[in-house]
Amino acid sequence: MTTPADPTRRALLQALAAAPLLGVLPSACAAAGWPAWRVLADSSLSADGRMIDRSQDDLRSTSEGQSYALFFALVDNDQALFDRILAWTANNLAGGDMGKRLPAWLWGRDAKGGWSVLDANPASDSDLWLAYGLLEAGRLWHRPALTRTGQDMLAQVRSTEIVDLPGLGPMLLPGPQGFVEDGATRVNPSYLPLPLLRRFAAVDRDGPWAALAGNTLELLRQTAPHGFAPDWAAWRDGAFVADPAKGAVGSYDAIRCYLWAGMLSPRDRLFRAQLQALSGPLRRLRDGGAMWEKVDTRSGAGEGEGGYGFRAALLPYLLAQGERTLAQALRSSLPTPEQQRSDAPAYYAQMLSLFGHGWAEGRYRFAADGQLQPRWR
Structure with missing residues (x-):
């Protein structure tokens, strides 16, 4: 006998069945x-x-x-x-x-x-x-x-905010003022989400966005020798080097690099290359460790443990590489919305969680050309 609830139940079962193909954590589909x-x-x-x-x-x-x-x-x-x-x-x-x-x-x-x-x-x-x-x-x-x-x-x-670096090409300054001094141009790798650059390249075809995407990958390759991105870096004498002010540490800014990489469309030609350049967290998690709060990107050694915002930010990164078991383990450690409501607001952790967990729930995706694909559309 068919009941009014049957179509909803069928839709949920279909979503659960499709979840492995979509990189969505199945328990989130009913939210x-x-x-x-x-x-x-x-x-x-x-x-x-x-x-x-x-x-x-x-x-x-x-x-x-x-x-x-x-x-x-x-x-x-x-x-x-x-x-x-x-x-x-x-x-x-x-x-x-x-x-x-x-x-x-x-x-x-x-x-x-x-x-x-x-x-x-x-x-x-x-x-x-x-x-x-x-x-x-x-x-x-x-x-x-x-x-x-x-x-x-x-x-x-x-x-x-775009400069042309000799020997490289276009790069994004962190802001219009204060980031070029003593022959060094300071940059922040986490300021460069490739899905956004792909969208800009589609709407501003004469702009620097496609070249900037390629240079973002080069930035990561040169500054992440052990697969861990730094918070800051600098361009000096034709190469990316440790930032003169912040050093080579990767922490609260750099965690977004893995987040953006995981959310990039698998159809993007830089999808695999970017994940390969950022292989450090995957190795760390596969070995049973927690993501460090701070990493010396030159040695690959870390300290501390990132909070739940870090864990949420790594969900797209893991799912993009087929690591569903690791992703589910991280997801199960996250506070529920009810727990977040009872705790004091934690702006940055909650923001990272909305990006990472929201993506893992299938609330949005980025197309190959950078178009946003929200669930409601």
Whole structure:
């Protein structure tokens, strides 16, 4: 006898059967809405769209937090929330128009007790994520004004945050000011997610994005001799070397390199090569160890243990390489949304978890040309 519940049950069984092919952890397929995103939004997103980093005493907001929140609102198909986050970002970090001014990276309480921009220098990783969110929201929601702002942001990135390194070609500066000195150009490998660069190459065909993707792989190959990415590096005398300010450590920035690599479309020609360049965490986990909190990328030796944000960030990386057992073990160690709600907000760990666990749940994918493929579409 057929009951009204049968179609839902059949759909769930079909999703479970397809999970190994899609790189989705099967227990996540039945989840409705996005509870983990709601937990972070309820605790840390103001009514007018400001993402508050409550792990910092000054309750700061950053362009990074705004860009990630904008992306999650898009993945969750929440246009009203997307618009509030966008409006706060534009009005408070970009003088009201991100198409004309890239957003400042840091906003918070100033020395006089007021709230304002604390550092007007933009952060290029956030600029890329904001531009991407605008471009994809414009496409998916059929809102041309968002697309135009995204295109205008890309044009600003090209003119102020892309440099041509002699002997290499285009590379992304971490920001317009302060990253070139004493013959060294400082770079951050985690600022360069290849899915975003592929999308930019499709919408800005005359831009540097395709070459930048190839140079990102070269950056990783030269700075990760043991398969562990550094947080920072520098270009000096025709090669990538240890960063003069931060050294060769890989930690809270570098964890995103593995995250982005795992989320790249398997159809991308750099998919395998990038994972091979970042083989360190896979070897570590296969040997039964936990992902280190800090790694000396020159020796491959590490210390400490990364928290649950690190474990969540490694889910796409593992699933992309067919390591479902390791991925399931990490997933089972993550706090549930209910546990996160009862704990104090942990901005960065929750952000990493939303990216990594959300991808593992199948809430979104990136196509070979970088287009966002949300579950709701």
